[in-house]
Amino acid sequence: MIDALPLWLLVAIKSLVLLIIVITLFAYTMLAERKVLAYMQLRVGPNKVGPWGLLQPAADAVKMIFKEDLTPSTADPLIYRLAPFIAVFTALLAYAVIPFSQGEHGPWSIANVNAGILFVFAITSMGVYGISLAGWASGSKYPLLGSVRATAQMISYELAMTMSVIGVILQASTTSLSGIVEAQSRLWFIVPQCLGFLIYIITAVAETNRVPFDLVEAESELVAGFHTEYSGLRFGLFFIAEYINMITVSCLATLLFLGGWNGPGAAGHPLLGLLYFVIKVFAFLFFYIWLRGTLPRLRYDRLMAFGWKVLLPLATLNLLVTAIVVALWY
């Protein structure tokens, strides 16, 4: 029955389903963050709206929609309105190639492209435009400072991130995401690429501008950073983009280092594989929230020094060793 549908309709249906799943996941990641953070700080967290506060995201969404959408008089109106859309657009586009499980007819994804990992990096590297343009277009000093910081931070850490992943690509000798997962059917890449994994998770936190690397919106010095002037639904779009990026890097970490949908008994059972995949992604999201509950924010000069003088040389070393090992023994 599925084969009878035209390709464009199939892609449209897949995209729509995935969009709904990702947006729902965003809402509940946000709730989970508030709940987990609250328990870590010996509080209860949201518990009034619905059982255990489960309807809180809906209440938040309604609040966002009904708030007034303000544009500062000093802002550049066109870019100011465009920036949140760029942020969400690039965040969502990455899901076009991310596979979630392996079925009989190939991986469960919208498109299974050969340059999958490159596509994800290309798209996520464009995410920085949302933030930098938003800060510039606000026409106010704190957003501008926040966005300049964001730009410098994201392009610095992106380098180390890409370098850490090239080791995985070398070892799997493919750039297709499903191919990389298949290459891990015996041994997850977290074992041979443990240094790469470490660099990846650190840079991933920095790329998504989360604690302890959230200098972009350091509230003690920059009010709220790049989105100071935004309100209502446009602010909500930045929020959505941040959490979706979090989920994206968690998916990538699972695919590249934790064996994706591989697990005991998962071969030939796509649904079990999907379950393994989701568990691994959730473990990462929990790790993110745990970091936020534990670590203080870095100082800005230390952040840059750490990225350029520690992470990048380590990533280069990792790449070099991996390349030599792959060239000699594979």
Next chain:
Amino acid sequence: MLVFVILAVALIASAIGVVSAKNPVHSVVALLANFAALAVLYLTLSGEFLAMIQIIVYSGAILILFVFVIALLGAGTSVGDLGPNRLGKVLTPTVIVGALALVVLGYALLHAQNPSGGGMLGAATVLPGLANQIPAVTITPGTEGAFGSIADFGRALFTTYLLPFELTAFVLLIAVIGVVVLAGGGAPERRKAAEREPIAKPERRMEPTR
């Protein structure tokens, strides 16, 4: 075909936007759209790797530096502040050179229509010498198969085009060293001396009125 027309229109429109926008940041956004459309155009030509590299290198790295510099150095400067309009002086040579380029390109394209006219885009007809200098692309169909795949690209880069590739890398290395020299603030001794110097007193900007 429909995809090509849409992309071509988007490309030309965004290119015009880059040139005509009054505000430099608007130009950058238009250029971003231009790069994205070009990448999709590469995808329709099954140049998967090229499309990805186009986005990673141009949109992800180079263009963001434009935004960075414009945001820091003030985008409020309008065209009128940059001094007298020099467009009139360069207009005539630009038009002449542009028209010449158009004629050459049109001639080449017309010859590309008939295959016997010779070679890809008629380059052999227009510039016989140049065609001999360009090494023949010998892409052996590798295990990855399709043209433009990463395996074929890498193989061509490290066999047929090894020398240009290494030369480009060398040029980039020189550029990197140049940046370090320019931005590094000179030799360590000089920097130390600069640190020892007392901070200069701020100039008095307002003279007392008499």
